[in-house]
Amino acid sequence: MADKPLQNQRKFDSRLRHSNQPHLPGQPAEGIPTTIHRRIGFLLLEHFSMMAFTGAVDAIVTANLVSGKPLYSFETYSLEGSTVRSDLAINISVDGDLRSIPVKTLDVLIVCGGYRSKLEPARPTVEKLREAARHRVMLGGLWNGSYLLAHAGLLDGYACTVHPDSRAGLEEVCPQVKLLAQPFVIDRDRISSAGANSALSMMLAVIRNHHGEEVVRGVEEILSCDRTLDDLPDLPMTALADDPTLPAALSTVLQLMKNNIEEPLSIDDLAQHAQVSRRQIDRMFQRYMNTTPARYYLETRITRARRLLQQTNEPITSIAIACGFSGAPHFSRCYREFFGVSPSQVGARRRRP
Incomplete structure (x- = not known):
């Protein structure tokens, strides 16, 4: 199947833009905002759940990566001292203590608890949380962090969740x-999660409210590759072709494309294997x-090439052939049109100390 020139088009049309977005030049993908920056503070209680905390942080850091712009920044705080001991007995250095939390400039303040965290807040903690509420800071709790918010009277009339214990x-x-x-649970300007796994889901919901579905899809593309429909460890990792919302014939075509990158099939061959007409595939x-079959096939191959360039030391000519391109010059031209740099520049960056 011959490739047509991209005519200086750099934009991924399909959902493959989500995994490629951190590597694209210029402006973020269509639909991703660039000017809104929110500041999040995490108040870490002694013995806080490391997994819940890192799940929440991973979501916002990856959102920044996907957008290509700093949508969020975050700082960590302790009740007192420069370090906090997590539930894994690992001491974490923090940016400041309770007194230094800048509630006037924070957008979100999340209390991170854990299975062994104390649930009787001292008066300074209650006062700081109430001060944040007066400044209309969104307040949240991880694991049993919402217990402290409730004790301070900041969840009266709100819905929330907490660890079952x-x-x-x-x-x-x-x-x-x-x-x-x-x-x-998200109820207006209060957010809460009950455990470690749900912290990521909670933050994705917050990001969706702030920045829309496009950013969240990009984050999920990166962070949810190992999540299966039944959450069973022995099931294969899901891919786009496994999306249950797609028609069976389309899933078949996507799988065929994925399995035939070095020697691409024609669209007519794909239609024949999927037992549908060419017109049905186009529709x-x-x-x-959101694209044509030929365009998606090219995006699949150029994505594969990008990964090989970044992760291996294979010659450019070998990568071009392995990804179904007729030769290195054609491949280099297509790669530059998508990513704004030549394949040789990618290799040079990898070798740079």
Whole structure:
């Protein structure tokens, strides 16, 4: 199947733009905002859940990577001292203590608790949280962090969630809080997650509210590659072809494209293997992939080439052939049109100390 010149088009049309976005030049992908920057503070309690904390942070750091712009920044704080001990017995250095939390300039303040974290906040903690609320800072809790917010009276009339082990105490002490048995809850300017796994999901929901679906899809493309539909460890990692919302014929074509990169099949051959007409394939790609079959096939191959360039020391000619291009000059031209740099420049960056 012959490739046509891209005529200086650098934009990925299909969902492959999500995984390629951090490597593209110029402006972020269409639909991703560039000017909004939010500042998030994490108040780490002693024995806080490291997994819950890193899940939340991973979401916002990856959102920055996907957007190509700093959508978020974050700082960490302790109740006192320069370090906090996590539930893994690892001491984490923080940016400041409770007194230094800049509530006037924060957009979000999240209390990170853990299975062994103390749930009786001292008066300075309560006062700092109430000060943040007065400045209309979004408040949140990870694991049992929302227990402290409730104790400060900042969840009265709000819905929230908490780790099951802390549920009974919260129901008894703060009956005015609407406690839900859900992995995470977002109620206006209050957010909460019940455990380690749901912290990532909660932050993705926050990012979706702030910046839309496009950013979240990009984050999920990077962070959710090992999540299966049934969450079973022995199932293969899901790919776009496994998306249950896609028609079976389209999934077949996507899998064929993925399996035939070095010697690309013609669109007619793909239609024959999938037992559909060429016209049906065109319609499915326009509806579900927002592009043509030929364009998507090229994007699949150029994405594969980008990964090989960044992760191996193979010669450019070998990579070009392995990805179905007729030769190194044609491949180099296509690569530059997508990524703004030549394949040789990518190799030079890899070798640079």
